[in-house]
Each structure stands twice: as C-alpha cells, then as structure tokens.
C-alpha cells in the first residue's frame with residue numbers, strides 16, 4: 001500500500017516564532033500513524049530537528065556543492081535533518097524557469113543525498129481548457145521523473161496550477177482521472193509503480209479534504225496555505241487518517 005502523507009509546504013512563510021505552531025501540531029498529531037511532512041523555509045529546517053514530523057526542503061540545487069550563490073544542495077538539506085525535498089513545484093517552474101530536465105537532475109541529487117523527492121506536476125488552466133491535461137502530465141512524468149526512481153525514493157504530487165492558492169478545486173472526477181492516469185503510467189514504467197504515494201495539491205482545506213481523500217489513488221495532500229496553522233492543518237491530517 002502506498003504510504004499516506006499529509007505534507008505542508010510553508011513556501012516563503014515562517015519565522016522562528018512560527019515554530020510554536022509545530023509544537024501545537026505535535027500536541028495533536030505527534031503520534032499519528034500516517035506520515036506528516038513539513039516543508040518550512042530553509043532558514044527554519046535545522047530548528048525543526050526535535051519535531052516528530054518528517055522535514056523537507058522546498059527545493060534543492062542539482063549539484064552537490066560549488067559556486068551557486070544563494071542555492072542549497074540536497075546534501076545540505078540532509079545535513080540539517082531533512083528527509084524529503086520538493087522539486088518542480090509550479091512556483092519554481094514559473095518563477096525560476098525550471099524545466100523537466102532540471103527537475104529530473106534535482107531529483108537525482110535528492111536520491112544521492114538520501115532524500116525522498118516529492119516531484120510536482122500539473123497543468124495550467126490554458127492547458128486544461130485546451131484539453132491537453134493528460135498530455136502535459138505525460139510529458140512532465142517522462143521528463144522530470146528519473147528512470148532510477150522507485151516508490152521508496154519518490155512521491156508524485158499532482159497540483160493543477162490553476163488550483164494553487166486560488167480556492168478553486170477540481171471536481172473529484174477530474175482528480176480521479178488524473179490520478180488514475182499517473183498510477184497507470186508509473187505501473188507501465190516501474191516495477192513498484194503501484195506503491196508510489198500520489199498526493200493531490202491545490203486549495204486543500206479541512207472542508208474538502210475528506211472528499212479528495214476518497215478519490216482512488218489519492219494517498220495524501222500537499223497543502224500550502226492551510227498548512228500554516230494547526231487549526232487549518234489538523235482537520236486535513238484527521239481526514240487523511242480516517243480515509
């Protein structure tokens with residue numbers, strides 16, 4: 001069975017004072033039997049070392065080290081206690097022009113450092129309206145998931161770009177179609193394709209989480225805004241536990 005994962009992507013939010021939220025989350029979900037992954041900004045990763053939760057970076061460089069001002073390597077993330085890293089988030093693809101090839105290289109760097117790569121894919125609104133969603137998903141899976149991926153080292157997050165931070169959520173039928181498609185592609189390509197955890201991301205909230213987690217092949221969520229407070233994240237975690 002794929003592992004259930006409730007992942008919080010704090011994006012460029014969070015100060016040292018925010019860490020008290022993690023303590024509140026620990027009080028409620030410290031002994032959850034699903035994986036709870038927190039991806040804070042780089043500046044807070046080492047301060048998270050005592051939490052019971054999995055910790056991840058939001059990005060890494062493809063190189064191990066070197067002259068890359070402002071960048072962070074996968075090894076550095078592992079060194080301060082991270083066990084996961086997000087790669088290919090649509091905000092990175094858009095804001096930093098990241099290509100599928102670069103995302104594959106970052107994923108390989110994550111594997112080399114012993115990190116699990118959460119590879120993010122998803123179509124834009126134009127692509128959905130043009131009817132090309134599954135083609136976009138195919139191209140992103142082919143281009144950004146390395147051939148060396150397996151279910152222990154790789155999680156796939158399907159995040160329709162138009163649903164991120166907008167409050168717009170696809171219908172459960174739309175999520176079901178894409179998740180079934182991703183599962184089938186992974187099964188075609190990898191011996192353990194049935195075991196990869198597949199996350200849905202984009203405007204997940206306590207009010208829609210149970211419906212989303214009821215969709216076949218949805219094994220968890222990648223949550224942005226609603227992961228910033230325990231009050232918002234806790235019902236999502238509870239819904240995943242109950243699913």
Ligand code: PGA
Nearest residue numbers: 164165202203223224225
């Ligand atoms: P959102 O972000 O939950 O705020 O829509 C999700 C994400 O970008 O991972």
